[in-house]
Amino acid sequence: MNIEYVEATPDIQTYYELRDSVGWNNFCIEQTELALRDRKLFVLAKDCDKYVAMGSVVGDGMYYTIVDVVVRPEYQGKKIGATIVNKLVELIIKNIPEGGRTSIQLIAAPGKEEFYVKQGFDILPTKDSGAALRKIIYT
Numbered sequence: 001m002n003i004e005y006v007e008a009t010p011d012i013q014t015y016y017e018l019r020d021s022v023g024w025n026n027f028c029i030e031q032t033e034l035a036l037r038d039r040k041l042f043v044l045a046k047d048c049d050k051y052v053a054m055g056s057v058v059g060d061g062m063y064y065t066i067v068d069v070v071v072r073p074e075y076q077g078k079k080i081g082a083t084i085v086n087k088l089v090e091l092i093i094k095n096i097p098e099g100g101r102t103s104i105q106l107i108a109a110p111g112k113e114e115f116y117v118k119q120g121f122d123i124l125p126t127k128d129s130g131a132a133l134r135k136i137i138y139t
Contacts, residue, residue, distance in 0.1 A: 003080060004046045005087060009036050014044075014051045021072045022109075040064070043087045045071075045080050055084040057092060059102075064092050066106040085119045107134065 010018070015036060016026045026032065038058070045053035055069040066088055071081045089104065096102050108116050113123055124132045 001047055001075075001078070003052070003078075003083075005083060006044050006046065007042065007091070008044055009039065009042045010044055010051060010054060012036065015054070015068075018051060018054050018070045018072065019068070022070050024070070041088055041091050043084045043091075045075075045084060047075070053080045053084055055081070055088050057088050059092070061095065062102055064102060064104045066104060069106075081115065082119060085116070089119075105132070107132065 012029065012032055015032060019026050027035070035058075039056045040059050041057040043055050044051055052075045053069075053071040056067055058065050058067060066085065069081055069085060071084075092102060092104060104121075106116065106121065117123060122129075124130065
């Protein structure tokens with residue numbers, strides 16, 4: 001196994017295959033095309049010519065959300081996901097101006113909360129933040 005990390009946007013097929021590999025539903029093609037085009041940052045992991053993991057960031061310079069952290073099941077437990085998350089955080093930090101600050105959030109898949117705690121994230125609520133909330137809309 002020779003994992004290489006690249007800052008690149010995956011094509012739709014790769015994106016869908018990685019999400020499928022962990023049992024996640026895919027969004028419609030129109031939404032996926034827009035999301036892939038508008039994501040701030042992407043990190044992909046390759047083993048030879050095969051993409052085995054990904055993670056990406058949406059954000060506006062003050063607030064960022066890490067999304068789509070996916071590692072193919074046969075590659076899990078090898079610190080690939082941790083490397084991707086840490087690379088994304090490093091890229092975000094590079095964009096913070098002197099004297100600035102930023103907030104990075106994410107929603108962990110069930111049972112993956114401790115993975116993110118190990119990467120320095122806090123489970124909400126904390127003394128400074130209430131519970132995280134979300135609303136999903138289907139049309």
